[in-house]
Amino acid sequence: MSNIIEIEGLSKRYGDLVALNDLNLTIDQGAVVGFIGPNGAGKTTTMRILTTLLQPSSGTARVAGYDVAQNPDAVRRAIGYMPDFFGVYDDMKVWEYLDFFAACYDIPPATRHGMIDDLLGLVDLGHKKEQYVEGLSRGMKQRLCLARTLTHDPQLLILDEPASGLDPRARIEMRELLRELQNMGKTIFFSSHILSEIADVCTSIAILEAGNLVAHGNIEQIRRQLRANRTIHVRLLGEREPLVNLLQTSPGVVHLQTDDLPADSLRFDFSGDDVALSELIQTAVSHHIPLVSFREEEHDLEDVFLQLTKGVVN
Ligand SMILES: Nc1ncnc2c1ncn2[C@@H]1O[C@H](COP(=O)(O)OP(=O)(O)OP(=O)(O)O)[C@@H](O)[C@H]1O
Ligand SMILES: [Mg+2]
Numbered sequence: 001m002s003n004i005i006e007i008e009g010l011s012k013r014y015g016d017l018v019a020l021n022d023l024n025l026t027i028d029q030g031a032v033v034g035f036i037g038p039n040g041a042g043k044t045t046t047m048r049i050l051t052t053l054l055q056p057s058s059g060t061a062r063v064a065g066y067d068v069a070q071n072p073d074a075v076r077r078a079i080g081y082m083p084d085f086f087g088v089y090d091d092m093k094v095w096e097y098l099d100f101f102a103a104c105y106d107i108p109p110a111t112r113h114g115m116i117d118d119l120l121g122l123v124d125l126g127h128k129k130e131q132y133v134e135g136l137s138r139g140m141k142q143r144l145c146l147a148r149t150l151t152h153d154p155q156l157l158i159l160d161e162p163a164s165g166l167d168p169r170a171r172i173e174m175r176e177l178l179r180e181l182q183n184m185g186k187t188i189f190f191s192s193h194i195l196s197e198i199a200d201v202c203t204s205i206a207i208l209e210a211g212n213l214v215a216h217g218n219i220e221q222i223r224r225q226l227r228a229n230r231t232i233h234v235r236l237l238g239e240r241e242p243l244v245n246l247l248q249t250s251p252g253v254v255h256l257q258t259d260d261l262p263a264d265s266l267r268f269d270f271s272g273d274d275v276a277l278s279e280l281i282q283t284a285v286s287h288h289i290p291l292v293s294f295r296e297e298e299h300d301l302e303d304v305f306l307q308l309t310k311g312v313v314n
Pocket of ligand 1: 014039040041084
């Protein structure tokens with residue numbers, strides 16, 4: 001699979017502020033990538049560089065094989081961009097709005113007619129075709145804006161928080177729409193604050209924190225990365241001291257805690273992998289330490305996100 005986005009050593013400074021710090025990221029053709037991060041992480045900055053609207057301070061970015069600085073026109077043709085804030089043209093009818101953007105991309109009038117119907121069908125606004133844009137709800141305006149990004153049939157969609165400000169139902173509809181676009185063969189790079197909400201549409205996620213990429217991969221890979229800091233709870237028959245002594249000399253055991261726990265229990269963070277953890281249990285058993293339970297704390301996706309972005313003050 002070829003890379004439709006290739007970002008290498010990309011940095012953006014605004015005066016003293018480093019908004020983006022040496023970002024390296026590649027995205028496969030056909031992927032649906034969620035770009036997650038708290039406010040001010042640098043998501044919009046990255047997207048504006050990719051869409052040729054902003055110059056990086058250093059580093060390079062290529063979209064569909066074209067360098068954003070050297071070949072901006074070709075990059076723009078390959079991309080459909082939905083910005084985080086968009087003005088809509090209130091005094092236009094829904095179909096006129098799409099017609100206008102299609103005309104901007106030199107699509108001939110004869111083709112435009114059928115294309116507008118197709119796009120309105122896709123975003124479920126066929127019944128609003130003759131209405132004024134100002135009469136649409138926020139969710140409808142957002143879907144119309146998404147339809148607008150498709151007028152020139154781009155291979156890559158860059159969507160800056162397409163679900164922001166939408167109610168739960170409209171968010172689900174937006175997700176369905178992204179799935180449909182993926183099935184049509186589009187590559188989608190979109191930003192969000194909420195990891196759990198988008199995890200099931202994404203083929204991979206990239207997590208940005210204060211200008212640094214802290215994780216990139218599919219959900220499973222990111223969970224695995226998190227297991228570097230997994231927490232284990234243990235309960236024993238009787239006293240915990242023999243196990244405490246063993247753990248104090250075991251590799252990978254960090255943060256051994258017994259305070260605020262019953263006398264037969266303890267908790268520790270473990271930085272090893274599954275093999276190392278299994279060896280640790282075998283060692284405990286071979287020392288005749290009577291384990292009753294040995295369990296790993298379950299992390300849900302929001303925990304993953306919070307752990308990866310902890311320490312960020314907004
Ligand atoms: N034009 C600008 N001038 C100065 N600083 C800027 C400018 N644009 C962005 N920044 C700063 O760069 C950092 C990254 O901003 P950016 O808008 O890329 O974040 P974001 O991840 O999109 O945040 P949000 O989730 O709030 O949309 C922030 O600290 C922001 O204040
Ligand atoms: Mg933003």
